[in-house]
Amino acid sequence: MSDIVILGVFVADTSYRADRQPRMGETIMGRSFALGPGGKGSNQAVAAARAGGAVTFVSKLGRDTFGDMAMAAWAEAGVTPAVERGDGYTGAAYIFVEESTGNNAIIIAPGAAAGIDATFIDAHADAIRRAKVFVTQLEQPMDAAHRALRLARDGGATTILNPAPAAELPDGMLALCDYVTPNETEAEALTGIAVTDVASARRAGDALLAAGVARAAVLTLGDKGALYHDGDTSLLVPPYNAGAVVETTGAGDAFNGGFATALAEGMDPQDAVRFGCATASISVTRPGTAPSMPDRSEIDALLAG
Structure with a gap:
């Protein structure tokens, strides 16, 4: 039995690096291209x-080359797949990465x-x-995420909703979440x-708690780090210096993923934010x-340093 169960989507990432995005009707030359495993849930x-x-990952794949890529990526990482492979295609994502900054723009076909x-x-x-920690996002249909959060809550799991991509949530869905982890846009x-x-992030955290989030809002704030906000404690955890930024996509x-692992191990939630x-x-x-x-070992070394 896995301590962490994650519901989500696998997509094959097709990543293009260029100086800028093309305008409509324009063709530009790129700097590089890469193909690899992606999808928010699978990445997590x-x-x-x-x-x-x-970790057990719950999802659907096609019977195709991209689906085989998913199975290989999970095997290499030690993820247990709980997947159904059908006749549709496995999802794919277009990722544009701006060469000078590492910032990105993404289109997903699930x-x-x-x-x-x-x-x-x-x-x-x-x-x-049976999970200790359950995680989902919003790349799969909303009713599935809602149903899974209900089952996890009924089983006593700690529930995490990463509300990405941004979408309107059904009434009562936030009340099924111990933690919600949006970025600024979400x-x-x-x-x-x-x-x-940070001040406006705290106000947003208050609003999320008022909307029903059970334990804490954890807002990821890019190069500012992450804000843990539970109504009593509001803690900004800055990023760690691990080297030059190459790409922010994942x-x-x-x-x-780090936050879920730390919580499953019983870490204090603020320490879990640091781990994440x-x-x-x-x-x-x-x-x-x-x-x-x-x-x-890399995470432990960075935290110890």
Whole structure:
């Protein structure tokens, strides 16, 4: 039995680096191209497993080359797959990375994972209910995420919602979440509060708690780090200096995977945020998403240093 169960999407990342994005109708020359495993849920599962967690990943794939890539990536990281492989295509993502900054823009086509529904979730109810920590995002259909959070809460799991990509949530969904982990854009979408600095992040955290989040809002703030906000304690954890930033694409997923692993090990939530920040700080020094996730020895060394 896995301590951590993650529901989400795998996509094959097609990553293009260039000086800028092309305008509509324009063709430009790129600096480089890479193909690799991605998808927020899958990235988080890889991050959690490499950080030392026992992880099961629940999803759907196609019977195609990209699906084979997913299975190989999970095997290498030590993730246990709980997947259905059907006739649809495995998802893919277009990722543009700005050469000078490492910032990114992404388009996702979820493919077979778009067929994840409440019936599919019920087929994996036992694993979800038995988890210590359950994590999901919003790349798969909303009703599936909602159903899985309910099952996890009923089973006594600590529940984490990474509300990405930003979307309107059904009534009562935040009340099923012990922790919610938005970035600035997602926090604004959920609360209507523009998150431009730490003070506005705290106001957004208050709004998320008022909307029902059970334990804490944890806002990821890019190069400012992460804000842990539970109504009594508001703690900004800055990023760690792990080297020059190469690519930020998988940073949020690295944070969530590390955070989930730390919570599953029984760490205090504020220490779990520190662990997640260290995980993300290493990931941004490397290209790619899943391939950039650090192993436990690297995280421990950064925290100790």
